Amino acid sequence: MQTNIPYILFCCIFILLSPSLTTAQEIDTTSGIRIEAERDTLVSVGEGIPLAQTIKLQDSIIADSIPQPQGNNLLSDRVDYKATDYIRLSQKENRMYLYNNAQVTYGDIILNAGLIVIDNNKNEVYAFGIPDSLGDYTQKPVFQQAQKTVEPDSIRFNFDTERALIYNSRTQEANFNVRGEVTKRENDSVYFMQNVRFTTSEDVDNPDYYFYARRIKFVPDKKIVSGLVNMYIADVPTPLGLPFGYFPMTEEETSGFIIPSFGDSNNRGYFLQNGGYYFAISDYVDLLAIGDYYTNGSYAMNLESNYNQRYKFRGNFSFRYEKLLESERGFPDFAEGSNYNIRWSHSQDAKSNPSSRFSASVNLGSSDYYRESVNQQNTGNFLNNTLNSSVSYSKTFEGEPQVNLSLAARHSQNTNTGIVNLTLPTLNASMTRIYPFEPKVGAKKGIIENINFQYNLRAENRISTYDSIFFTPKMFDEAIYGAQHQIPINTNFKLFNYLSVSTGASFEENWVFETYERSYDEETNDVVRDTINGFDRFSTYNFNANVGTTLYGLVNFGSDKKIQAIRHVMRPNISYNINPAFDQYYDQFEEINPADPDQINLIDYSRFDGTLYGAPGRNFSSSIGLSLSNSLEAKVRDKDSTATEPKKVTLLNNFSIGTSYNLAGDSLRLSPIALRGGIPIIENKLTVNLAAQMDIYALDNNNRKIDRLNINNGGSLFRFTNANVSFGYAFSSKDFSKDTENKDESENETYRNGGRPDDLFGKGTNLDGSFYEDDEDPFEDGEEREVNSEWYKYEIPWDLRLNYTMTYSNNARQNEITSHSLMFSGNVELSPKWSIGASSGFDIRERGFTFTQLRFARDLESWRLNFSWVPFSQRKSWNFFIGIKSSILSDIKYEKRRDRDRRL
Known part of the structure; x- marks a missing residue:
């Protein structure tokens, strides 16, 4: 008998080796022995067992000295077995008993049960639970292999017929949780079950819904084929049923x-x-x-x-x-x-x-x-308002110098005007900087050693058309193409150890393949433009210089103060640019003055007007640029008493002032003064962005700018022409915890379609009825959360997003706020299963609400319920959805939509 025990154990494991024991066929109840789940009828455990027959784990019977038979051994791995109370061999019954927390381990297979019995006479193996002190059926069999788990009430396997009976099996296959009253193994690939419940609910014993079938056939990892199938919701049968069913089980x-x-x-x-x-x-x-x-x-x-x-x-x-x-x-x-x-x-x-x-x-x-x-x-x-596209290929050629090559096709479309701009294609090639005078050893120093130059090439074919003729041959009628070569030469050095100086020149060569000659037609009294096909070119060049430095100011208040120090950082910068005039590329034609036919006007033009890169500049320009950027920081005592260093707080973030002065201009030489900066309100969360322009020149009675200072015209020193204030703030309950979450914006369908990655303008829905970004719990990190209902009111997850903007215009004394709006969106999880959200805004200038969407979602365990509602505007509509979460049964749903009335 001892020599057969390993083979019988192997047979028990072999039947459980299949990925699932969840399905069965019609059961022949006239043959075989039925094992009741609640009580063992094979043996009265613990009664009439002599102590001498109780074998402890350390007994020598485990290391049997009887030689094993020669030949093929079916076992390919070591078999370990144990039990808490005893392991008993009955020579009279020719059986082996493992009682209380019995376990058999073979490779990656583990079988646990309250009682495991091996019958050598019938070549059968039994595994089932045992009653506890209260008479409850406990320690039910549990079979585990890798990630697969089967939990029946009892198992019976016959070695001779290689068939098995499993009672009240519970297992998971694909996304289904299956419970079968009786399971019969026909062979290693086909199983039959009787009185079966299968559901995607996690609780297979008390599911919120399930499908009930009296007889099914199960092929592991492939399919379930059943007879009459009826759907139950909360144990109540529904009219939903099929005369037969086919359910794919593959993942x-x-x-x-x-x-x-x-x-x-x-x-x-x-x-x-x-x-x-x-x-x-x-x-x-x-x-x-x-x-x-x-x-x-x-x-x-x-x-x-x-x-x-x-x-x-x-x-x-x-x-x-x-x-x-x-x-x-x-x-x-x-x-x-x-x-x-x-x-x-x-x-x-x-x-x-x-x-x-x-x-x-x-x-x-x-x-x-x-x-x-x-x-x-x-x-x-x-x-x-815009649609954008880009398809690009880039290639890097390693070496000295390195060459970068890219080829791209781009598309930009204004949905309001219908204008479509295309570049088909754009070629860019560049060579990394070359320092011809750099030393072979050591760092570059001085103006000569820092001289460097590059080479850049840009060639493109540009098309401007309308979406009404898009994808038609007419769209190529106005195509223009050309190439531009650019060689910048630069150098930099230190002046007086404190000033950083950079200077350079840039040379450009432009190639075009169409130019335009202009002439006056006396018969039609109109200017005629003739297209001249053929290669043509023009060259331009310019010079620039830049001087900058950094100044620091520090005020200490003492380490015992709350504000210990304030530091002011200023970065002044002066630049000079000179652009020569290129009159050689301009011609003239005679035109009769329409007001006086006897007078002839000379009209200047360039044959390069209307080409890809336009005509070169005709006016000589020489300008000086002035800018000053400021940053203000403070050192404050950290609220954390364990901190050893003070905390840095930004008070003013890169506040800059800039203008330019045209030395070659005859009037209005000083450009408007531009101001830009940010005021941090909440560190790394909220920054108020400011931008404004001021002009020193006055306006005449027709609100046109004149070459006269505003202060000399009875006004102030500066005249505000426009200003803008804006900020965006997003925060949530997670900001008050240490949890962080990084989202892949590329998976957001709205963002991929050119919209915002957030829900400021509302959320769309997937085909399965769920809101975008709600496939998983947005307030969790993928792990199941334990919810304490008593304290849940103190842990309500929420998020809120605000966007504010205001624009002021006063270019022509209109003195008005041209735009003023506040947009907001938020979501609140009222309970572990309920969440609501809203996206809306208010136009303060027009005093009306912008597009508004209200959202409601309910987690029904195995089901999902969503409702979205646009209560007003021309897109007034609503959508109701309820369906099963699992992708296998995603077609079991109810969805009702009410489209907006487009006739309003």
């Missing part, structure tokens, strides 16, 4: 249908949205094809694809097309239109190729797409 992505949501629109009728099919093409790429349909004939199509190859690149692509019909055909208010949007984002892993990089960020389409889209998930994007 890999699988293809399948996407169930649409429904709603109604005031002018398009009832609709179905976001219905289609998901294609799991491979482990590296997928495809989502969904669409919308409205009963008045409007429709939309959407294709989305994500791709990712680890350590190389990742990205996503989206294309959406909408055909929009207003009202019904034949009605006087019927209108027809369409819009589209193309998005592409691609990023390369920096480790894949350090010397070259390819990236893409594309967002282009119809100018009115975000405002008119019938199925806009990005709520905050309808306020976008």
Whole structure:
């Protein structure tokens, strides 16, 4: 018998070796022996057992001296077993008993139970719990292998038939938690279960919902096939049922249908949205094809694809097309239109190729797409005024000197005017600085050794068009292209040990392939512009010098004071620039004065006007620039008594004053004085940004600037022309704890579409009904939080974001505030399951609320409930959603949307 014990133990482990014992088939109750979960009927444990037959763990029976049979040994690893009370061998019954906290370990497999019995006569193994002092059934069998766990009430396995019966098994497979009353193992890949509950709820014994099936077939890691399936919510049967069911159990992505949501629109009728099919093409790429349909004939199509190859690149692509019909055909208010949007984002892993990089960020389409889209998930994007795209490739050629090369295509689109600007493509090449006179050993010193120069090349093809003719041949009619070569030469040195001096010159060579000759047509009395095809060029150059230093002022108040010291840092700077006049590139033509036909006017022009880089400057300029930046810091006594050093506090952050004086000008030589700076209110959180301009020149009666000082015209020394005050402040309950969180903004769909990464303009929803950034608990770091309801009111998570701006204008004595608004958004978790949020703003100048969105979310354990509401404005609408969180059952949902009335 002792020689068979390892094989019987192996058979017990072999049946539990499968990843799950959660499913079963129709059970033949006429054959086999049923083991009741509540009570063991095989043996009366602890009764009539002689003490001499009780073997302790250290007994010599464990190290058996009987030789083992020769031949194949099925066991490939060591088998360890133990029990708290005893391990007993019964020679009369030919059985082995492990009682109380019994455990059998084989490799990475661990079997725990209150009682494990090995029957050598029947070649069967039993594992089940034991009653405690109160008669409760405890120490139920638990099987563990790696991350897999099965918790039945009892297990029975027959070695001869290689079949097993498991009673009241509880296990997890994929996202399902499964409980089966009886499980039968047919072979190592097929199981059958009877009276089965399967759910995504964590509590499989008391789930908030489950699917009940009387008979199912289970194939591990593949599928569950069942007969009649009925859905229960809170143990109450619902009308939701299927005559049969098929549930994929693989954790890999699988293809399948996407169930649409429904709603109604005031002018398009009832609709179905976001219905289609998901294609799991491979482990590296997928495809989502969904669409919308409205009963008045409007429709939309959407294709989305994500791709990712680890350590190389990742990205996503989206294309959406909408055909929009207003009202019904034949009605006087019927209108027809369409819009589209193309998005592409691609990023390369920096480790894949350090010397070259390819990236893409594309967002282009119809100018009115975000405002008119019938199925806009990005709520905050309808306020976008521009669409921008960039696709670029860069390559670095190592060496001395190093050469950097980049090729890019860019797109910028104003959604208000419909103007589209493209560069297809832009070539940039640059060479790192070369110091021809640097010493072979030691640091560079003096004006000669610091002389350096570079070479930069920029070539581009620029197109300006309208979105109405975008993607048509007409968009290339006004294309202009050319190249610019630039060689800057610079040097720097110290003057009197305190002044930093830098000076240099820049030479530019511009190449164009079209120029424009102008002449006057006497017959039409109009100026004619003729396009001259062919290569042409012009050169320019300029000189500059810069002198700067840093001054420090320190006032000490004593180490016993709260404010111990104040330090003032000033950085004055003087610059000089000179730009020669390039009259040689200008010509003249004669034009008849329309007011006096007998008078001839000479008009100056350059053939380079209208080319890629414009005409060179004709006016000689020589100007001096003056600037002064200030920083004010204080040393204060730290509130922390254990701190050994005082705390530094910034009082004024980089407050700068600057202007310029044109030496070559004949009037209005002094430019407006610009002021800019920041006042820190809360360290690293809130800084008030200030900007203003002051002018010393006066205005005439027509509010035009004249060459006369304002103070000599009866005014003050300076005349404020404009000013701006703004700040942004975001804080939350986490600011008062040590927890920090870093979010990947690239995963934010609103941000990828050109909007803000936050929810200041509202939150959009995913296809599964959840708000963006709410796939995980936003107030946790991924770990389950223990909530004490008694003290929860003192730990309510919240966040708040504020944006304020005010602009003052007085260029022409209008003396008015042109914009004045406050935007805010916030979220509060009222309880561990309830959260609310709002995004809104108030236009103080116009005295009205800006776009407002109210959000409500409820965590229903296995379910998710969301409600968003735009109570007013032309985008008035609401959306209600409730559905199962698990991605496997994401199609089990109810979603109701109410579209805004576009006829208002």
